[in-house]
Amino acid sequence: MRLQGRSAEIVELVLENTAEEFGRSGYAGLRVDEIAARSGVNKTTIYRRWPTKDDLVLAALHWISPYKHPPNTGSMREDLLAMLRGMAEAASTPKGLAIYRAIQIERAQPAFEPLLARLKVELLASRQAIFDRAMERGELPSWTDGALVGEVCFAAAFLRIVTVGQKLDESFMQALVDLIIAGAKNVTPRPKDGA
Amino acid sequence: MRLQGRSAEIVELVLENTAEEFGRSGYAGLRVDEIAARSGVNKTTIYRRWPTKDDLVLAALHWISPYKHPPNTGSMREDLLAMLRGMAEAASTPKGLAIYRAIQIERAQPAFEPLLARLKVELLASRQAIFDRAMERGELPSWTDGALVGEVCFAAAFLRIVTVGQKLDESFMQALVDLIIAGAKNVTPRPKDGA
The missing domain is CATH 1.10.357.10 (Tetracycline Repressor, domain 2)
Structure with missing residues (x-):
């Protein structure tokens, strides 16, 4: 599957979208299903890698961290x-x-x-x-x-x-x-x- | 008039209420008529001393400033x-x-x-x-x-x-x-x- 081969790119896209959405809506306003939709992946794809919203946001903030x-x-x-x-x-x-x-x-x-x-x-x-x-x-x-x-x-x-x-x-x-x-x-x- | 004699006290009460209301509602949410009502004075009494909302909030923040x-x-x-x-x-x-x-x-x-x-x-x-x-x-x-x-x-x-x-x-x-x-x-x- 094409998605499999592009998984590193997809990880980056999800993290980028998460960081951006966190900046726009804050922690409480951030919805994993919206991140999934914007990134063109299933919610389950996100939850497989980051089991909780905390894990996802932490990974995103870590990813953009200097x-x-x-x-x-x-x-x-x-x-x-x-x-x-x-x-x-x-x-x-x-x-x-x-x-x-x-x-x-x-x-x-x-x-x-x-x-x-x-x-x-x-x-x-x-x-x-x-x-x-x-x-x-x-x-x-x-x-x-x-x-x-x-x-x-x-x-x-x-x-x-x-x-x-x-x-x-x-x-x-x-x-x-x-x-x-x-x-x-x-x-x-x-x-x-x-x- | 009693109010005249107590004017220092009233000034302090208005400033105290302004500072407190600023902490609760922020600058945009602060309304001079509400401060007046809470302090038991007329809005014009406040505006006579502090012509603008800026003047009032600045005086209040200055009053409580360390x-x-x-x-x-x-x-x-x-x-x-x-x-x-x-x-x-x-x-x-x-x-x-x-x-x-x-x-x-x-x-x-x-x-x-x-x-x-x-x-x-x-x-x-x-x-x-x-x-x-x-x-x-x-x-x-x-x-x-x-x-x-x-x-x-x-x-x-x-x-x-x-x-x-x-x-x-x-x-x-x-x-x-x-x-x-x-x-x-x-x-x-x-x-x-x-x-």
């Missing part, structure tokens, strides 16, 4: 810039920006929470890997709180893109990364809670 | 912590959080833009004053980009409160401020654009 292939350039500064440039690019089209905004708006929806939690684990792991390698290479002190440094760096970028609706320009990304790295290199270690 | 009286403690670290604690407190009630969220959601509304721009000018000036004084006292290099440092610091706090829905705890606020200050003190000056 963190899908976390950068590993050998330099913390370049890794962070690559992550930020990925965000900037992902949010540079109206479709991409709609998806970012939908993620933000959907946070309030209890039904979206389990999926958001899975996305977050992936995102945090991508960031943490950058700081772990930086500590191994001696670019950062061994006691660096990578979770905090990553949160602060990406919060500024996220807020600019999604909330303020501003583009991330190269000069902002570099100034942000340089500020964050200077902070991480020079901040005094904090006593552990309860220590 | 930046209304920017801190000036003599220490940059304490000033920043005071600003962050003000945000944390303002967002600690459901009503306060609703107002924060409404500001975020309303950003997309063209009608809200002029008002948001006025709020932003005030917020940025409050932050900038902290860094200007820090540079004067020699706590930061004279070429510090206070706008960037402030943006990065408050983005992380804002994102935690509004988007993630997490509380700002004291240990996070201190770690954030220490990271940002270490960055600002140690970052290498960037060449000016076009220089």
Whole structure:
């Protein structure tokens, strides 16, 4: 069957349509049968590969995520810039920006929470890997709180893109990364809670 | 007239009701006649003091703003912590959080833009004053980009409160401020654009 041979293409089409529909209608408004119809496949074809709506939306958001292939350039500064440039690019089209905004708006929806939690684990792991390698290479002190440094760096970028609706320009990304790295290199270690 | 003598109280009541209604219904949904009715005053009483809906909403958001009286403690670290604690407190009630969220959601509304721009000018000036004084006292290099440092610091706090829905705890606020200050003190000056 022709469909069999084109299955990778069909997977991409379904994921693309899902991501786009998520950006337009949000999580609650997204209907698997509509995605199936728009993609020219049966609903069962979708459910065979992604048993639940959660699985489908997660796969779609993962597919379009700039963190899908976390950068590993050998330099913390370049890794962070690559992550930020990925965000900037992902949010540079109206479709991409709609998806970012939908993620933000959907946070309030209890039904979206389990999926958001899975996305977050992936995102945090991508960031943490950058700081772990930086500590191994001696670019950062061994006691660096990578979770905090990553949160602060990406919060500024996220807020600019999604909330303020501003583009991330190269000069902002570099100034942000340089500020964050200077902070991480020079901040005094904090006593552990309860220590 | 009794109303005359109680005018300060009435102003506060109108602003409180406006802020609350803004949190509940957003900018577009807020109706001055409803605020008047709830506050037990005539619509003309409101319009005499605040000629437009923009004026009223701006006054209300200013009235509840933690930046209304920017801190000036003599220490940059304490000033920043005071600003962050003000945000944390303002967002600690459901009503306060609703107002924060409404500001975020309303950003997309063209009608809200002029008002948001006025709020932003005030917020940025409050932050900038902290860094200007820090540079004067020699706590930061004279070429510090206070706008960037402030943006990065408050983005992380804002994102935690509004988007993630997490509380700002004291240990996070201190770690954030220490990271940002270490960055600002140690970052290498960037060449000016076009220089």
